[in-house]
Amino acid sequence: MLSAVVQALRGRQDIADWQARRTVSHERQVYALGARAPEAAREVDAEYVQVEVHHDHPAEGRACRGSARVTVPAGQLPATDAILDRAVFAASLVNNPPYGLPGPSPYPAVDTDDPVDLAAAVEELDVRLRRSVQGQRDIRLASAEFFAQRTQEEFANSRGTAGSATFSRFLTEIILVARDAGGAERETSGLWSRRRVADVAVEEWVEELSSRARDGLRAVLPDSGRYTVVLSGQTLPQLFEPFAFHASGRAVQMQISRFKVGQPWGEVSGDPLTLYSNGLLPFGDRSGAFDEEGMPSHCLPVVENNIVRHQLCTRQYADWLNLPATGPFANYQLPAGKVPFAELTAEPCLHLVDFSAFDADPITGDFVSEIRSGYVYDGCGRRPIRGGSVQGNVFDCLAAATYSAELCFLGNYQGPYGVRLSQLSVSGA
Amino acid sequence: MSQTEFEAATAGLRDLLPSLIADLEQAYPYAAAVVTDTAGLEVSVDTRKQTVNFRQPMRGTVFTVFDGRTVHELATSSWDPGELTRLAARLKGRALGLRPPLIEAGQPESGHHVGAALRPAESVPLDEKVAFCASTRAALAALDQRIVNAMVAYTEGTERKLFVNRSKVVSDEVTRVSARSIAFASDGGQARYYMTRAGGTGGFELAAFTPEELERVVKVAVDLLGAGKVDPGTYPVVVHPEVGGIIAHEAFGHGVELDMFLKGRARAQEYLGRQVAADLVSLVDDPSLPGAYGSYAFDDEGQRSAPTPILTRGVFLEGLSDFATSAALRAKRTANGRRQDFRRKAYPRMSNTFFVPGQTPVGALFEGIKDGFYLESGLSGMEDPKDWGIQVIAYHGRRIRNGKLTGDYITNVGITGFVPDLLMSIDAVANDFGLHPGGCGKGHKEFVPVSTGGPHLRMKARLG
Numbered sequence: 001m002l003s004a005v006v007q008a009l010r011g012r013q014d015i016a017d018w019q020a021r022r023t024v025s026h027e028r029q030v031y032a033l034g035a036r037a038p039e040a041a042r043e044v045d046a047e048y049v050q051v052e053v054h055h056d057h058p059a060e061g062r063a064c065r066g067s068a069r070v071t072v073p074a075g076q077l078p079a080t081d082a083i084l085d086r087a088v089f090a091a092s093l094v095n096n097p098p099y100g101l102p103g104p105s106p107y108p109a110v111d112t113d114d115p116v117d118l119a120a121a122v123e124e125l126d127v128r129l130r131r132s133v134q135g136q137r138d139i140r141l142a143s144a145e146f147f148a149q150r151t152q153e154e155f156a157n158s159r160g161t162a163g164s165a166t167f168s169r170f171l172t173e174i175i176l177v178a179r180d181a182g183g184a185e186r187e188t189s190g191l192w193s194r195r196r197v198a199d200v201a202v203e204e205w206v207e208e209l210s211s212r213a214r215d216g217l218r219a220v221l222p223d224s225g226r227y228t229v230v231l232s233g234q235t236l237p238q239l240f241e242p243f244a245f246h247a248s249g250r251a252v253q254m255q256i257s258r259f260k261v262g263q264p265w266g267e268v269s270g271d272p273l274t275l276y277s278n279g280l281l282p283f284g285d286r287s288g289a290f291d292e293e294g295m296p297s298h299c300l301p302v303v304e305n306n307i308v309r310h311q312l313c314t315r316q317y318a319d320w321l322n323l324p325a326t327g328p329f330a331n332y333q334l335p336a337g338k339v340p341f342a343e344l345t346a347e348p349c350l351h352l353v354d355f356s357a358f359d360a361d362p363i364t365g366d367f368v369s370e371i372r373s374g375y376v377y378d379g380c381g382r383r384p385i386r387g388g389s390v391q392g393n394v395f396d397c398l399a400a401a402t403y404s405a406e407l408c409f410l411g412n413y414q415g416p417y418g419v420r421l422s423q424l425s426v427s428g429a
Numbered sequence: 430m431s432q433t434e435f436e437a438a439t440a441g442l443r444d445l446l447p448s449l450i451a452d453l454e455q456a457y458p459y460a461a462a463v464v465t466d467t468a469g470l471e472v473s474v475d476t477r478k479q480t481v482n483f484r485q486p487m488r489g490t491v492f493t494v495f496d497g498r499t500v501h502e503l504a505t506s507s508w509d510p511g512e513l514t515r516l517a518a519r520l521k522g523r524a525l526g527l528r529p530p531l532i533e534a535g536q537p538e539s540g541h542h543v544g545a546a547l548r549p550a551e552s553v554p555l556d557e558k559v560a561f562c563a564s565t566r567a568a569l570a571a572l573d574q575r576i577v578n579a580m581v582a583y584t585e586g587t588e589r590k591l592f593v594n595r596s597k598v599v600s601d602e603v604t605r606v607s608a609r610s611i612a613f614a615s616d617g618g619q620a621r622y623y624m625t626r627a628g629g630t631g632g633f634e635l636a637a638f639t640p641e642e643l644e645r646v647v648k649v650a651v652d653l654l655g656a657g658k659v660d661p662g663t664y665p666v667v668v669h670p671e672v673g674g675i676i677a678h679e680a681f682g683h684g685v686e687l688d689m690f691l692k693g694r695a696r697a698q699e700y701l702g703r704q705v706a707a708d709l710v711s712l713v714d715d716p717s718l719p720g721a722y723g724s725y726a727f728d729d730e731g732q733r734s735a736p737t738p739i740l741t742r743g744v745f746l747e748g749l750s751d752f753a754t755s756a757a758l759r760a761k762r763t764a765n766g767r768r769q770d771f772r773r774k775a776y777p778r779m780s781n782t783f784f785v786p787g788q789t790p791v792g793a794l795f796e797g798i799k800d801g802f803y804l805e806s807g808l809s810g811m812e813d814p815k816d817w818g819i820q821v822i823a824y825h826g827r828r829i830r831n832g833k834l835t836g837d838y839i840t841n842v843g844i845t846g847f848v849p850d851l852l853m854s855i856d857a858v859a860n861d862f863g864l865h866p867g868g869c870g871k872g873h874k875e876f877v878p879v880s881t882g883g884p885h886l887r888m889k890a891r892l893g
Binding site for chain 1: 475476477478479480481482483485486488489498499500501502503504505506507508509555556559577578613615619620621622658661662688691692693694753771772774809811813815816818819820822840841842843845846847872873874891892893
């Protein structure tokens, strides 16, 4: 299918440059219910080619380049020319400064595919889940969803760049409920995306969710106030999303980036920050041999010892801003800190392990989130808490952070398992 | 693909699919098929960049069979009759044993529904849409020199579907249009932004902003440069419909989607017929609301849309179902079976969810508040159906002192608490009404277009 589309693109005189990507995917899905038969079982196949065309034209007395993206769905190959006509017309209306596309370049070898049988994999994960839940006291499985997908991609552009890659992805959602002797119930849930079955840690996740659910039964609302807060687990990648935005060529071009290459990212009083964008991380969620424009993936320091080293630019922004083309931010990678995790909670603090939704505003860095699960450490032990919210700003709080020595892998993040932040505001009792 | 093309492309399938469904029902008590095609356009113009992209079409076919316990589906991006015939045969070949009795397939129905539009989006030239974004952006940027970037984005998406089961051959075409105007302000150190959004089901006429709306976007973006944070605590609060709508959606929307009952995840199950909110609070989900962003004529399982009164005078009356949950729970079928696209299953999902307006003039809501907040714009929310916690994030608000709005702005304000406590605390419901377009996920995935809203409300809320 890709070659037919490429042939059509090559035959056009009105297209200055183009890139095309064929995607073929197969997915198995199982929707499990606790004590019942599965709620649903699905199999999905899809195929399409996404095309971006570039059109050069003068506008307002200057040379301009416009682009537009279209899709040729499976079964619509005969309509390719008509679809490209629409794309060319759209691109001719777009007046951006000129920029180029990446030329051929060797691609690194990156592990992105677990060559397991998808049907067998979801079946095995379901069995492992049920066995794990049976081993937990006072816990029942409310529901679980397993999605196992394999995607094959082929890429080509008008500058002679070509590549192909295969990606597997295992998405797992687990919802557990704890029940006490009085009939009170508490729910915990998690959603994980991994590229290989070996990283789908069902038993570990069930253990963690079960423990949290049981603790939740006796959890209390935290007192309002300012606290030292320790964060761990799935929240950690979210903390760095504003860094990814401000380190992007897009933010520079919009004139709202707070970073400048060669300068400190902020006034840091805590552990120094080193943050890599790593597109080569084995089985990372955002890993791949090449990026959306067909540029080879890299592992690059974005911040090194608090100094901003790179603004990450696609080829388009690189040409506009006269910066090196690096591709977009990939997986977050941070080195280990110096303090064992146990020491992070040795002083009085709140250890917050789960939120309703932790979304830091990528532009301002502000966040406020409801606490789903956490613990108060007051020097005499730990007590579970739940409810209320924590409020802060990632740029402020990471300026005074302490990172744990233990590392963890969270799909799109490899770095310290925990981080201690100073003086966050908690709204509670 | 235009409507005519859709009807032409699916004409053969209207003949083929009923026979494939009849064949599948030789082996299963229920079978259905849905053919979908979603296509759209995104135009964005900011101070330094323009983009025009056609959204990736979600064109595919789903065969559904129910064996009495489990829903089985095969989905493909193909519409090819030969491929669909092979897919149906594969599904039939997986049937086990004797077929239980047929399951109710709904009232016989056929026909094609097209949403109303003054200027159908597909008939408006693309250059007019680009020009709308460019001229609106220029107007926005010219309003204040502290605006370092201004962006106007226009999106349209047309969803076409053909649903076939034993009783129905129905098709529906809905076009959703939305436009956003965003101003980014900077004082050299920090950046703030503010946005207004217009949209609904209809045509290009929905993409419009008044000069006053643009002036407000710029003013708020600039004012937010001086915004503070709320001191954690419980306050009297007046919420704009944009914030109140998120409360409706998170408080008594997700928690009454009946798959939550099936999974034993919903506290609401214990409260059917009981008082859960103040008696001046009524809450509705209505996919049949003309022009609203979450509207449709039929859900993705062929059910004709109609309103569901979730709360009436504070009492929880009914939840939202899809085919599978109504079959499993023997619950009333509502028109809420929706899928993100053909690649995902249908779940019970909200459409347009809102509080019903009351009698109080908006201005009267502020009277008597000595120290409180007016929460003016919404950002996000998250459900907690089992434990009835709530998280609603307001993007910005202002302080109320002695019944008057002050110029003291706050930003990123979280409302948290126990859902019945929050709903019981509502002591005034205004007589205005507003709906706001948005997207809704189930947990952290499965996104569908919805709207939320209602009137201004006054309540007591824990802010942080």
